[in-house]
Amino acid sequence: MALPQQKIYTEDDYYNIPEDVRADLVDGQIYYQAAPGRFHQEILNFLCTEINVYIRSKNGFCKVYPAPFAVKLFGDKKTIVEPDISVICDRSKLTDRGCTGAPDWIIEIISPGNPEHDYIRKLNLYKDAGVREYWIVDPRSEKVLVYHLEQDQFAFEVYSFQDKVRAGIYDDLCIDFTEIPE
Numbered sequence: 001m002a003l004p005q006q007k008i009y010t011e012d013d014y015y016n017i018p019e020d021v022r023a024d025l026v027d028g029q030i031y032y033q034a035a036p037g038r039f040h041q042e043i044l045n046f047l048c049t050e051i052n053v054y055i056r057s058k059n060g061f062c063k064v065y066p067a068p069f070a071v072k073l074f075g076d077k078k079t080i081v082e083p084d085i086s087v088i089c090d091r092s093k094l095t096d097r098g099c100t101g102a103p104d105w106i107i108e109i110i111s112p113g114n115p116e117h118d119y120i121r122k123l124n125l126y127k128d129a130g131v132r133e134y135w136i137v138d139p140r141s142e143k144v145l146v147y148h149l150e151q152d153q154f155a156f157e158v159y160s161f162q163d164k165v166r167a168g169i170y171d172d173l174c175i176d177f178t179e180i181p182e
Helices: 011-015 038-057 115-129
Strands: 022-026 029-033 063-066 070-072 085-088 098-100 105-109 133-138 143-148 155-160 164-166 174-176
Touching (some): 011 022, 022 115, 038 174, 105 115, 115 133, 115 143
Parallel strands (some): 105 133
Antiparallel strands (some): 022 029, 063 085, 085 105, 133 143, 143 155
């Protein structure tokens, strides 16, 4: 007996989701995301500010986009994600709808509802797409996992909210997690 076929969603379906609903489209499946909590937003704001101030101080050309911001990782029409923070240094990837291609650096802040989405599914997507660096920030455990995805060997480092974490795509950007507002 054949199993019923699952509906495959595409880019058109994704862009027809109401604007106030956050979702990822991964391999033709839609994964809805719960609204972020206050501490999640504090971390998001803190990190975006730190990265933007650094880029501006260096007269850098990279752009920083907080969610909601659509990232079409591949050439297909079946995978579009909304990372919490996307840092894009190749401005030719930017479109009116978001980013087409892999950002250089992605940061996801874990929400309690679906942590495996960021820890497993998105980690593999980002590696396959060519994202250079991926941070997972987990407010519950107060840990920061830094994945260096452009290396031949799968490498990551674990930090706490008591650490200064160096961004691998820059030579001298360190983010002091002790400064996150409560």
